[in-house]
Amino acid sequence: MLAALLAVAVAPLRADDKAIADALEKVFPGTKPESITPSEIPGLYEVVVGPTVFYMSGDGRYLIQGKMIDVEGHADVSEPKQAAARVAALAKIGESNMIVFAAKQPKYVVSIFTDIDCGYCRKLHSEIEQYLAEGITVRYLFFPRAGRDSDSYRKAVSVWCAKDRNAALTRAKRDEKVESKECDNPVDEHMSLGIAMGANGTPMIVTEGGEIIPGYVNAKQLAKMLAYEKSNRKPDAKDKRS
The missing domain is CATH 3.10.450.70 (Disulphide bond isomerase, DsbC/G, N-terminal)
Structure with a gap:
């Protein structure tokens, strides 16, 4: 890994x-x-x-x-540092190398590793307006679980190379035809980062504080989880967004 x-x-x-x-x-x-x-x-x-x-x-x-x-302090010493490392790694990728659905009144930002053909990924994206309404900006990274030699991978590349990536992603999530295209793209970089973060399924949600939430979570529940994290996050653990 x-x-x-x-x-x-x-x-x-x-x-x-x-x-x-x-x-x-x-x-x-x-x-x-x-x-x-x-x-x-x-x-x-x-x-x-x-x-x-x-x-x-x-x-x-x-x-x-x-x-x-820390047995005496009853604390996990590693996880806060691991979370900070995830935040830094995502910052290196940068929002310009993600597909971003931005909330009009943003309160939170999540980075989601997604597979175009994953059922729960499609369910999450079908409710994207609900996440945006909760003030959750969604930044997508591709994680085609079937690997590089797969239809899911080729769809991810085609979506990235489309003129309107957001619209193309939405069409692909609906199982609608997306024109096959190739161009310079960050899909391999997304996949490598997902593997390094231990992704073994999609969607995999990474919060601003670097916490991992595996699987689908509806918009209202996710907003509650993010609000709790934000209220308990130490100042130095905040996301270094680019």
Whole structure:
């Protein structure tokens, strides 16, 4: 999974950082850490690669994937950092590389990994006006579950290459004909990011705070969930929208 993550520029490294980066390169060629910082456990480093957070020993020999729990504080130490990494990864993609249905009076923004041929994705999009009415701006990224050699993938590319992407997406979601086209497109980048975020189904909703909501949620319920998240979100966890 890590080999599919986006490569990012790396700042000058300290001694431990270099050992970790070199070890990472050997195991996952082409993967570069976005940040390497000491974790809450002495001698263990927190490593961020795209939307993924994991831990490595200072010499780069040991790598741990999973949650770090503060037993005394009854807190998940990893998830807030994982959420922030997801937000940053989405910001790197940028709204210009998404299909955006913007609310007239926006209160929230969600990024949704969608498959044109997925039943619940179609149900969600058939109710898009309800989401917009709740003040939820929807940013779509493509995640054709059948992979690159599939009709769903080719439909995603055709939608992106259409003159009016929003209208083309709506037609495709209704199972209406969309003219087959090819052009430079971000579909592969969307898919790689979805895989890195652990997508195993669609729709997969990612909130402004980087939380993942799997599956279909109706507009009113989603608005309540987003309002709760917003009221409990720390200032430094806000979405860095582009």
